[in-house]
Amino acid sequence: MRSRGWAMIAGVVAGAVVLGASDLAALATAPESAPITAVGSWLIDIAPPAVKDAMIAAFGTGDKPVLIGILVVLLAIGSAGAGLLELRRRWAGVILMVVVALGVAVAVITRAGAQVDWFGPVAIGTAAGAFVLRLLVGRLRTARDEGTGPSRRSFLVTASVAGAAAAVAVVAGRALAGAAQAADRARALLRLPAAADPAAAVPASADLGIDGLAPYVTPNLDFYRIDTALVVPNVDAAQWSLRIHGLVEREVEITFEQLLALPLVERHVTLACVSNEVGGTLIGNALWLGYPIRSLLEQAGVRPEADMVLSRSVDGFTAGTPLEVLQDAGRDSLLAVGMNGEPLPVEHGYPVRMVVPGLYGYVSATKWVVELEVTRFDAVTAYWTDRGWSAEGPIKTQSRIDVPSRAGTVPAGERMIAGVAWAQHTGIERVEVRVDGGAWQEAALAGSVSDDTWVQWSLPWTADAGEHELQVRATDRTGATQTSEEQGVVPDGATGWHTVRVTVG
Ligand SMILES: Nc1nc2c(c(=O)[nH]1)N[C@H]1C(S)=C(S)[C@@H](COP(=O)(O)O)O[C@H]1N2
Numbered sequence: 001m002r003s004r005g006w007a008m009i010a011g012v013v014a015g016a017v018v019l020g021a022s023d024l025a026a027l028a029t030a031p032e033s034a035p036i037t038a039v040g041s042w043l044i045d046i047a048p049p050a051v052k053d054a055m056i057a058a059f060g061t062g063d064k065p066v067l068i069g070i071l072v073v074l075l076a077i078g079s080a081g082a083g084l085l086e087l088r089r090r091w092a093g094v095i096l097m098v099v100v101a102l103g104v105a106v107a108v109i110t111r112a113g114a115q116v117d118w119f120g121p122v123a124i125g126t127a128a129g130a131f132v133l134r135l136l137v138g139r140l141r142t143a144r145d146e147g148t149g150p151s152r153r154s155f156l157v158t159a160s161v162a163g164a165a166a167a168v169a170v171v172a173g174r175a176l177a178g179a180a181q182a183a184d185r186a187r188a189l190l191r192l193p194a195a196a197d198p199a200a201a202v203p204a205s206a207d208l209g210i211d212g213l214a215p216y217v218t219p220n221l222d223f224y225r226i227d228t229a230l231v232v233p234n235v236d237a238a239q240w241s242l243r244i245h246g247l248v249e250r251e252v253e254i255t256f257e258q259l260l261a262l263p264l265v266e267r268h269v270t271l272a273c274v275s276n277e278v279g280g281t282l283i284g285n286a287l288w289l290g291y292p293i294r295s296l297l298e299q300a301g302v303r304p305e306a307d308m309v310l311s312r313s314v315d316g317f318t319a320g321t322p323l324e325v326l327q328d329a330g331r332d333s334l335l336a337v338g339m340n341g342e343p344l345p346v347e348h349g350y351p352v353r354m355v356v357p358g359l360y361g362y363v364s365a366t367k368w369v370v371e372l373e374v375t376r377f378d379a380v381t382a383y384w385t386d387r388g389w390s391a392e393g394p395i396k397t398q399s400r401i402d403v404p405s406r407a408g409t410v411p412a413g414e415r416m417i418a419g420v421a422w423a424q425h426t427g428i429e430r431v432e433v434r435v436d437g438g439a440w441q442e443a444a445l446a447g448s449v450s451d452d453t454w455v456q457w458s459l460p461w462t463a464d465a466g467e468h469e470l471q472v473r474a475t476d477r478t479g480a481t482q483t484s485e486e487q488g489v490v491p492d493g494a495t496g497w498h499t500v501r502v503t504v505g
């Protein structure tokens, strides 16, 4: 191989050293200060909505590993370029690294909760990488100028050692960062109090027990996850507090201990994401334990001119929720601490999140929540509103066919068509199914605990061999039937009838 090829390898090794050294340094600061993570979360913040929506649509919950992967590839390409530059001209590659590092530094310091010492990882990583680049390209140059072998050999030895050290540092850094998650350990030790106002028992009739049909209550591990956090916030419950301020008579601040000492209620609520396509799976039903937000707002004394609560997460995310929904005595809007009988999983908002029946998550379900600002819709905008989504986000009535699934062939004969339907806080009145554009047939509805959850439905079907098109539509308790008009998820949720084509054989 010619010197240029080796110089590119030198660059890639130096890039790996940047990653390894900065990951280790980030152990002393915060995971969010690691360069790749900081740049990734910065990109998430500034990405045009269309790009974000496409990422979620294409990769769902796997969008973050894909983003990290893209950044690592870009880093490798840029580093190879730095190697070439350095070979052409002494210091040129190092200058490229420093310029990129300055950009990364901007990404780091604009993260929510950033501290000055968060510059440490990028500085240390760049210094280590630049040192390795100079060393390796220096060896190459000597070999080239002298046309001798030994220098090339010492290049290979140095590159291998640096590369191996970088790999070990990346693996160790990631592993130690995971182990250092105090939130995981504290959560494992936490015992939540029993609810003063327990949930209604789930009737056996709520689960039809059909293979492939979403269970009435979604297990925590299967619950969809959507958020902008590249690394899950690691919140110390002992340090956590929630501040209620803004258009209030008196500011209220509540600690985790105080929250747990309040009379808690437990309710089943089905959470849904506005990015859920028709037929999509960004929806789940869980049993939430928490304290009514309405009672906290009462303590603070809301001023009459207010009409919105801007909830803020420790990670900088915000949601704007209509005040009247949060104050509604007939609606259990919760400051939740428990999910399906456990403390909130860290990725679902530990220690505290919001859950509001009937509203999409982006306007209501703030995870790792630390602040409620009582304000006005005409005074402030929330995270997704700034990115082209509607300020208000009531969940649209929807229905989904889970069985039979699109994949594979359905055996001919007596089958069940089954799925779920939801109109949170309004309730599902009726679900209808039609086959091959024929007459609508009413499906049987399973049981449910309240209008705040989805409901399973089923319809027996005599399946004849051939291709068939199945469609579903739901009618809510206001009498409104889902529109057939297809609308994408932007700006306030998808519409249309879920349609599944199956082959019966
Ligand atoms: N801090 C924070 N909270 C957040 C979000 C976020 O990006 N950051 N996303 C919201 C959105 S869009 C949805 S749909 C729900 C999803 O909650 P889950 O991940 O527990 O299912 O969380 C909401 N809360």
Ligand SMILES: [Mo]
Binding pocket: 226, 272, 273, 274, 275, 360, 361, 362
């Ligand atoms: Mo969402």
